[in-house]
Amino acid sequence: MIRMPAIYELRGEPQLSEVLDLAGGLLVSAALRQINVERIEAHQRRVMLSVNLPETNDKELIAKALGDFHVQDGDRVVISPILPYSDKTIYLQGHVFRPGKYPYHDGLQISDLIKSYQDLLPEPADRAEIVRLEPPDYRPTIIEFKLSEVISGDDPIELKAFDTIRILGRYEIDPPKVAIYGEVMRPGKYPLAHNMTVADLVRLAGGFKRSAYQARADVTSYVVQKGEKIRTEHRTVEIAKALAGDTAADFFLKPGDVVSIRQLTGWKEIGASATLNGQVMYPGTYGIEEGEKLSTLLRRAGGFRDDAYPEGAVLERVQVRQLAEKTRAELIQRIEVGGVTSLKGGGGANAGEQAAAMQAMMQQRQHILAVLRSQPASGRLVIKVSPDISQWRNTPVDITMQPGDVLTIPKQPDFILVSGQVYNATAITHIPGKNAEWYLKRAGGPTDLANKKDIYIIRANGSVFGQGSAGSGWWKGNVLSATMHPGDTLVVPEKILMPSSFWKNALTTAQLMSAMAITAGVVASF
Numbered sequence: 001m002i003r004m005p006a007i008y009e010l011r012g013e014p015q016l017s018e019v020l021d022l023a024g025g026l027l028v029s030a031a032l033r034q035i036n037v038e039r040i041e042a043h044q045r046r047v048m049l050s051v052n053l054p055e056t057n058d059k060e061l062i063a064k065a066l067g068d069f070h071v072q073d074g075d076r077v078v079i080s081p082i083l084p085y086s087d088k089t090i091y092l093q094g095h096v097f098r099p100g101k102y103p104y105h106d107g108l109q110i111s112d113l114i115k116s117y118q119d120l121l122p123e124p125a126d127r128a129e130i131v132r133l134e135p136p137d138y139r140p141t142i143i144e145f146k147l148s149e150v151i152s153g154d155d156p157i158e159l160k161a162f163d164t165i166r167i168l169g170r171y172e173i174d175p176p177k178v179a180i181y182g183e184v185m186r187p188g189k190y191p192l193a194h195n196m197t198v199a200d201l202v203r204l205a206g207g208f209k210r211s212a213y214q215a216r217a218d219v220t221s222y223v224v225q226k227g228e229k230i231r232t233e234h235r236t237v238e239i240a241k242a243l244a245g246d247t248a249a250d251f252f253l254k255p256g257d258v259v260s261i262r263q264l265t266g267w268k269e270i271g272a273s274a275t276l277n278g279q280v281m282y283p284g285t286y287g288i289e290e291g292e293k294l295s296t297l298l299r300r301a302g303g304f305r306d307d308a309y310p311e312g313a314v315l316e317r318v319q320v321r322q323l324a325e326k327t328r329a330e331l332i333q334r335i336e337v338g339g340v341t342s343l344k345g346g347g348g349a350n351a352g353e354q355a356a357a358m359q360a361m362m363q364q365r366q367h368i369l370a371v372l373r374s375q376p377a378s379g380r381l382v383i384k385v386s387p388d389i390s391q392w393r394n395t396p397v398d399i400t401m402q403p404g405d406v407l408t409i410p411k412q413p414d415f416i417l418v419s420g421q422v423y424n425a426t427a428i429t430h431i432p433g434k435n436a437e438w439y440l441k442r443a444g445g446p447t448d449l450a451n452k453k454d455i456y457i458i459r460a461n462g463s464v465f466g467q468g469s470a471g472s473g474w475w476k477g478n479v480l481s482a483t484m485h486p487g488d489t490l491v492v493p494e495k496i497l498m499p500s501s502f503w504k505n506a507l508t509t510a511q512l513m514s515a516m517a518i519t520a521g522v523v524a525s526f
Helices: 016-022 059-068 147-152 198-204 239-243 294-300 318-342 351-374 436-442 501-524
Strands: 030-041 045-050 076-081 089-094 100-103 127-134 139-146 164-167 177-182 188-191 217-225 229-237 258-261 273-278 284-287 314-316 406-409 415-420 426-429 456-458 489-492
Touching: 016 059, 127 147, 139 147, 177 198, 198 217, 198 239, 198 258, 273 294, 318 351, 318 501, 351 501, 415 436, 415 501, 436 489, 456 501, 489 501
Parallel strands: 089 164, 177 258, 273 406, 415 489
Antiparallel strands: 030 045, 030 076, 089 100, 127 139, 127 164, 177 188, 217 229, 217 258, 273 284, 314 406, 415 426, 456 489
16 A cells, blocks of 8 residues: 555665655555565575554654664565455445445434435335344344334334445345236236236236237236145236226236236137139139138139149148148158167178178168258148039038148149159159059069059049058059059159168158158149
């Protein structure tokens, strides 16, 4: 605590008082009785010395004592600061207008510092505390008191030196809150003000949205029973009347209450629309009402055109696409995660054959992963409709339309698509009455990599007919003997090289998902 701390060259200033003057003198925060000197005894050791000053405020005596102490070459003089607190000080902190240090005197009470609520910030907590340092080790102890009783004079509390008075805000101690959710402008949690009502909370939340059901609101409260458990209560408030000023319809909120503002029935259906593309009389986007059927929407669009092919209708739905995309992502993850451990086995007559088999399996896995990543999930919902709307109107086939639905009615196709492991994957002109085996032969037949036992047909409407279909028996007597219709796709899947049932199921599903997505795109482009 010196004005110019530094290393000084002595030129005939042996007295400590002269050295202090050379350094600009002491600061007012210097502790005079806490001056230490670190001294080096030449070539021997370091010692610590204290400057003994008299217990007095007499400046002449203090100056004489400083003059009597002689400094030596190499001395390090340290002047410590006075303690940061005084024995005649108390502290006021927290939710008050004028926090800080205050002078202490015997008999000082809290009411001498806080005379009324005007000395406090708005909404103080009733519980406050004193942090008192108890001698001899000055350990802190907490003394709680009620602010209202101190201000009213019912509980005079005498302070001691070093006391710290902490006044807390109402929302610092287990703050009482209420919540409002639903159709208001600013839903969320809010501080519970004194005598706040349900109507007050609705106004605080910005009022109703246009979608709000304003006649009644739901309020959920909790009650603590015997300090052991919570019981929940529900009640209804006529919120429109309460906002209009009817106090009988309104009531006061309690901490933890939850107010729910309901939504008008059918609000989400406002502005809902579905799109009709392709071979209908008046394609376009139509507004739909809740529960509207497919047949009704088609009649509004003028029905089918003469060249329409309703059997190949493609209905894409947002929810179906989301589920399919989730399934696709999970399948990709399963194949990626299961790849390393599942490929470690493998048999073979020798190391060379085993390495070749491993390489082939890895290539198949990578190929299917690439196809899955590049092919977006289809949102197609399988429907079975016919040109005569009256035949299936109001039947289970007549599905309910959903917002965002896109229905594409293609033209009558004149070909059959053969894809997968055939020698010539192509589209073949449709010949009425011909079965799947006939078209398979026209595509060159299956290759050596074909999985002949799991050949399946994807109908133009999106349904799949294969080995596991209802009524099917041996594959050749069912799938390949099935009659093909315009727009159908005959799929010859790739033989799964992986030995485990996990890989067979995963890769077979991946192949089917890819084929379904491609077929939906082809049919919609007719």
